Amino acid sequence: MKAIDLNVDMGEGFGNDIALLEFATSVNIACGWHAGDAATMRRTAAAALKRGVAIGAHPSYSDRENFGRVVLNVTTDEIYTGVLYQIGALAAIVKGLGGHVSHVKPHGALYNEAERDENVADAIVRAVRDHDSSMAVFGLAEGQLVDAARRAGLTAFDEVFADRGYTAEGKLVPRNEPGALIEADADALQQVLEMVRHQHVKSVSGGYVSVRPDTVCLHGDGEHALTFAQEIRAALRSEGVTVTSPTLLQHASRPETGSRYIDRGVLESRLGCDE
Incomplete structure (x- = not known):
């Protein structure tokens, strides 16, 4: 039976994070450089741990002004150091709650730059490996980042997007170009089902591009994000698809490392009165 993960970017200061956790199986928590802060990271991680949702770090360029959506003129060493720093910050917070960061x-x-520049991809992968080589990498399906991760001996999961258009080369259409965003929920749902059923996606030019999705990104900032998350999870289940986190399954196959699900009593004792 096919299994698929539903991941959501969280801790960015908008959207209904807590409600979306009921439908997500993995979350990517902003680490303070494009959005969020230490308190938001802790609050989001605690909510995810309570629900058994896998936690990932969501590092970016240091660019709160542009929400991390502009490529900065920095060296690959600076990218490596920045990613390592952000992973470490979230990992420390999650460890304090008794949990573990499973992916980046x-x-x-x-x-996007990791798909254009292999040196950027390698810098990100080195940061993940040097922090914790058991962490997985989420990257664009069939892309350069997941390839770099696998070459380095890391586990990588191929990500597809419900609400983004694809070029003929299998890249995401830039946000400032026509076809970048899929506005209608029905069209986004159909795109996901097509990718899961047939391992391909229709590009904006009309052809089909091969993809083998492990995880689907659901953006939490849309007007109907919560309804869409509920609909897509139900649709996948009706197709006989198991909705689960690949990192939790991966971890369960390594009994020596212990469970990444946290005991509710342990979590509540570490939260004190915060929840």
Whole structure:
């Protein structure tokens, strides 16, 4: 039976994060460089741990002004250091709650730049590996980042997008170009089902591009984000697809590392009166 993950970017200061956790199986938490702060990271991580949702770091360029959507003129060493710093910050917070960060997914311009520049992809992968080589990498399906991760011996999961258009080369259409965003929920749902059923996606030029999705990104900032998350989860289940986190399944196959699900009593004792 096919299994698929539903991941949501969270801790960015908008959207109904807590409600979306009822439908997500993985979350990517902003690490403060494009959005969020330490308190938001802790609050979001605690809510995810309570629900058994896998936690990932969502590092970016240091660019709160542009929400991390602009490529900055920085060196690959600076990218490596910045990603390592952001992973470490979230990992420390999650560890304090008794949990574990299971994966890393770059945000915005950093995510896209990793597909254009293999040196950027390698810098991100080195940061993940040097922090914790058991962490997985989420990257664009069939893309350069997941390839770099696998070459480095890391686990990588191929990500597809419900509400983004694809070029003939399998890249995301830039946000400032026609066809970048799929506005209608029905069209986005159909795109996901097509990718899961047939391992391909229709590009904006009309042809089909091969994809083998492990995880589907659901953006939480849309007007109907919550309704769409509910609909897509129900539709996948009706297709006989298991909706679950690949990192939790991966971790369950390594009994020596212990469970990434956290005991509710342990979590509440560490939260004190915060919840």
